[in-house]
Amino acid sequence: MTHSTPTGIPEATVARLPVYLRALTTLAEQGTETCSSEALAAAAGVGSAKLRKDLSYLGSYGTRGVGYDVAYLRYQIGREIGLTQDWPVVVVGIGNLGQALANYSGFRSRGFRVVALLDDAPELHGRQVAGLEVRPFRELSSIAERVDLAIGVIAVPADAAQNVADRLVAVGVTSILNFAPAVLAVPDHVAVRKVDLAIELQILAYHQQRRATEAEGASA
Amino acid sequence: MTHSTPTGIPEATVARLPVYLRALTTLAEQGTETCSSEALAAAAGVGSAKLRKDLSYLGSYGTRGVGYDVAYLRYQIGREIGLTQDWPVVVVGIGNLGQALANYSGFRSRGFRVVALLDDAPELHGRQVAGLEVRPFRELSSIAERVDLAIGVIAVPADAAQNVADRLVAVGVTSILNFAPAVLAVPDHVAVRKVDLAIELQILAYHQQRRATEAEGASA
DNA sequence: GCCAGTTTGTTCTCTCGTTCACAAACTCAT
DNA sequence: ATGAGTTTGTGAACGAGAGAACAAACTGGC
Incomplete structure (x- = not known):
């Protein structure tokens, strides 16, 4: 039952x-x-x-x-899993990783549409990345009024991540994909998934070391 | 027991x-x-x-x-977890993502040292990325003779991933971090971790959709 | 129609991970 | 030295997930 x-x-x-x-x-x-x-x-x-x-x-x-x-x-x-729908995505932080994400073809082919690229660095503003113009982060709210942002991607440094998350939540984003190495505090109704590149490598390093010391122990 | x-x-x-x-x-x-x-x-x-x-x-x-x-x-x-050791890392595929990985500061500060950037695109060869020169993929074996490569990062398109993995395994790499959207077949002694950006978004989309249909159902 | 072969859907069991609750052990004030 | 107040470490209950095994259901040949 x-x-x-x-x-x-x-x-x-x-x-x-x-x-x-x-x-x-x-x-x-x-x-x-x-x-x-x-x-x-x-x-x-x-x-x-x-x-x-x-x-x-x-x-x-x-x-x-x-x-x-x-x-x-x-x-x-x-x-x-909602692939028949169209999910507007906003990417915040257009550094190396953000640009990679904006250009990632796997998104568009799976129903995800990157609608805005935001970054606070003035030298990036107006620059074209993946066919979109990079805009200042403060324009988030005006963009959120025009499109119903579903998913926010955070690709900023760790110390800026929480502020970005707060702003995203404030404009109604309820799903966040976080690439910043920081623990985000968000309300219960917001879903957060975290991708941490350094952690993945550290897990591999642990297993690598374990195998090494194991081999040593076996020979001893 | x-x-x-x-x-x-x-x-x-x-x-x-x-x-x-x-x-x-x-x-x-x-x-x-x-x-x-x-x-x-x-x-x-x-x-x-x-x-x-x-x-x-x-x-x-x-x-x-x-x-x-x-x-x-x-x-x-x-x-x-082996942070006291030094882990030489080779990055294969220097596209947007590969460049982001090469520049990622979180690696160096945690004991990971990117020792080689490999890509088969001739237009990249010799280019400096993150202080390293991009080399052709075929130089993998000669590099592996000089340094004891511990970890290989795959950031190539899906259809090239298996071949890259095979070559990495052939030169003695026993830990692989795979960003390509492909299932890798490797020997048992090789550890593979997979990071799939599109999948993370799809998981978020599922929960987003579930919340939406749930709200509909509640109002009906 | 019926039987042999195939493949799904599901049940059962076992392992792994999480959470609770509490004894053991430490500090500090008196 | 002793007792009150903390905080760790861990045993035990609990829940979720993985894998094996099998009944139900379909196809195709005769």
């Missing part, structure tokens, strides 16, 4: 759906029309049992004895 | 240690010499119980009734 939530999809599953979506797109481009859970799982780099369980949360979109229709499943996953 | 935990530190804890480290650095810069688990947890954005349990895997570095010595704990965590 799991009457938990109407859309009760576990967080871990949500994080994998985009991976499946990407694998399905690859399969579709190769001309594949139908695939088994085994084949799709291999393309996505997960186990087939986990894949089937993940998909079962969305509904029964496969056919027993046959497999999944690639185009149909792709549509269903895309609909579930 | 011969459990399969070589060092006894859970993966989830390892992923948080760098966060604690960063919080400790901030506290140290503010002149704080001692802090309680409560204060450190707040600075790191986690619960105090989880923090204490995480730290307990490293040892008993706190003092009951007092708290943790910031400098001492910082050293211990840094040593545990």
Whole structure:
């Protein structure tokens, strides 16, 4: 009796759906029309049992004895994670990373539309990046009046991140992707995801060191 | 019971240690010499119980009734995750993202040293990025002979990622940070971490959409 | 129509991670 | 020295996720 939530999809599953979506797109481009859970799982780099369980949360979109229709499943996953909608994105901080994000083709092809590039450095103002003009950060509120900003991307230094987040929340942004190495304090209704490049490397370094000391210990 | 935990530190804890480290650095810069688990947890954005349990895997570095010595704990965590060592890093793919990574100051300050920038685009060769000259990818093997490459960062398009990974593994790299939107197949002894910008946005979009449809349902 | 082969959807179990609660241990004032 | 007040470290309950196994359901041949 799991009457938990109407859309009760576990967080871990949500994080994998985009991976499946990407694998399905690859399969579709190769001309594949139908695939088994085994084949799709291999393309996505997960186990087939986990894949089937993940998909079962969305509904029964496969056919027993046959497999999944690639185009149909792709549509269903895309609909579930909101790919059919158009998400206006504002990028704050147009340094090296911000420019990389603005130019990232993976956004546009997945329903994300970068509508504004903001930075407080005067030397950037007016400069064209990815077909958009860099504007001063203070113009955020006027931009928010024209378009319904859904997602804010923070790519500023750590000491400026909290202020940017506060301003984004103030103009109604409820989803933030934070690249600054800082812990953001936001209201409960705002979702924050953090990507920290240095932390990823440090995790790798830990495992690397562990292997090294392990080898030493084994030889001793 | 011969459990399969070589060092006894859970993966989830390892992923948080760098966060604690960063919080400790901030506290140290503010002149704080001692802090309680409560204060450190707040600075790191986690619960105090989880923090204490995480730290307990490293040892008993706190003092009951007092708290943790910031400098001492910082050293211990840094040593545990290998921050005292020097990790040579090679970045492959010097596009927008690769350049951002090469310039990222957070690497050098944490023991990571970018020793080579590789890209196959001839127009980049010889160009100076972050004080290093961009070299052709084929020079990887000769570079690997001179320095003991620990970590490889892949910032190339998806269709080139697997080939780059294979070459990195061939020259002895055992840790890979992959920014390409592709599933990499590597031998078991190679650790791979994946950062996918589009996926992070898609996860945010899912929650955004869920909130929207939830509000609709509530009003209906 | 029926049987063999295939593949999904789901149930069950086990492992891993989180949270709670509290004893152990330290400081400080008296 | 002792007791009151803190704070750590950890054992135990709790919840979420991973993986194996299997019944249900579909296809195709005869």
